[in-house]
Amino acid sequence: MLDADQWRFLIEGYCDGQVTDYQMSALAMAIYFRGLTRRETAELTRCMVDSGERLPRVNDRPRVDKHSTGGLGDKVSLILAPLLACCDVDVPMISGRGLGRTGGTLDKLEAIEGYETQLTIDQSSRVLKDVGCFIVGATESIAPADRRLYGLRDVTGTVESVGLITASILSKKLAASLDALVMDVKVGSAGFMPTIEQASELAECLQEVGAESGLPTLPLLSDMDQPLGRAIGNAIEVNESLDVLGGGGPKEVRALTLRLSAELLVATKQASDLRAAEKLLASKLDSGDAMQRFEQMVHEQGGKLSGHLPLGRRSEHVAERSGWVESIDCPAIGDAIIAMGGGRRQTTDSVDPSVGIDLHVRIGDRVEAGQPLWTVHEGPKPCPPITPVQLSETNVPARPLILPLSRND
Known part of the structure; x- marks a missing residue:
């Protein structure tokens, strides 16, 4: 698609205003649909690094x-x-x-x-x-081209x-x-x-x-x-x-x-x-x-830490029946955190650090009726109704933590 000189012209021009947002938007869309070769990706990366400063070495230890x-x-x-x-x-x-x-x-x-x-x-x-x-x-000053392009x-x-x-x-x-x-x-x-x-x-x-x-x-x-x-x-x-x-x-x-x-x-x-x-x-x-x-x-870095941080008011949710944990509805958990103010829908949104969810089980765990499954910590904004843990009547294997790469040979 583009050679090294063309990438440098584009990135330098984008940083100094000669290349406009709508022009770069068109390029981003073309890349999205057509992809980049490894060489093009490396050239783009190099130009983005060169758009700003590098952190200095402060000693001889590995970084x-x-x-x-x-x-x-x-x-x-x-x-x-x-x-x-x-x-x-x-x-x-x-x-x-x-x-x-x-x-x-x-x-x-x-x-x-x-x-x-x-x-x-x-x-x-x-x-x-x-x-x-x-x-x-x-x-x-660190990779300003990336900040703008992202x-x-x-x-x-x-x-x-x-x-x-x-x-x-x-x-x-x-x-x-x-x-x-x-x-x-x-x-x-x-x-x-x-x-x-x-x-x-x-x-x-x-x-x-x-x-x-x-x-x-x-x-x-x-x-x-x-x-x-x-x-x-x-x-x-x-x-x-x-x-x-x-x-x-x-x-x-x-x-x-x-x-x-x-x-x-x-x-x-x-x-x-x-x-x-x-x-x-x-x-x-x-x-x-x-x-x-x-x-x-x-x-x-200016922080004051004396033990665990305070959390919002808690409410515990228990299993209504016995079984094995088959799946966990991650999108539902993430959306609940956002609804309580613990995440952002826009970059300008403020965040309530005290809200969260404490999940007591993992996929493959055996649970009994009445056993705690998750605990919600709420702030001023309530947690929407969620049922993030799905149970099975039959044994479910645990999931491996580390997964193998699927090589494209």
Whole structure:
């Protein structure tokens, strides 16, 4: 479609106003329908990185990060960043806000009183040097072309393009001067990619374009046909993250965090293999080291944290009959969170961090009549009637957490 010089002309022109929104909208629509080759995606990514600044190196430690395509209850970033910082790697994490059903890391952290997500490059570099990690929002100077183009894609219905998604993710990660990136591509009704085939296409594109751009990118597919862990909401997910940082919490949250973190330690030669890496990481959770590092990061970014965060008024819902959990209605849960004010329909909407849902079961669990299935935490806006847990009279197998890629050979 376009060569390197043409991409550069377009992106530079878009940033300085010579290329208009309606012209770029037409290009985004063409890309949406026709797709991009790997070469074109790499050229677009490079131009988007070059449209802004890069984060400076502050020491000789390896720099790594993790990115998730998003899903209900995905609070891994809050645990992974301080956990890896305990293992002699730096984690300069640039995160986003929630829009729609999937929550945003920044919204979760802003449930902590005083936590500042907008730092200058000098401020974030100081936190990284002192703590080994930070979690902030993108500044105006980091990949500004991506900021403009993403907003345009959102209103033109062209978000779901593998090439444009890849360029958007990798441009910000390359601007962070990383040595390795692990990608958690979610698969299922609570995520962005509903099928393994779609998720695998995105994973392969990220891996190939990352490699061509000089950033080793390690894709991993994880199940999102049910929320990750029990907690869905902002403050309630911070609380669950604190549980995991303290050595407890839901086993699936701990397991996914350990696996993603281990991939990065092996990639940067901080561990010989995944088993050794996970053993080291688990010791940092169980000893309290990761919790201490998280508290230090929160303090350095202005937050005041003293234990679990307060939640809205609770109401418990129990099983009316016995059976096995067959499915979980993730869209219904996400829509209920939004209705209570815990998510956004538009980027300008405010968020009530105290609302959320605590899901007590997972697919494949056996439940008895009268057993609690979920708990709602409401604020001023009530929770709409929901029945997110569907039961079967016959045994239902549990779902695997990590899924295999579907290779297009």
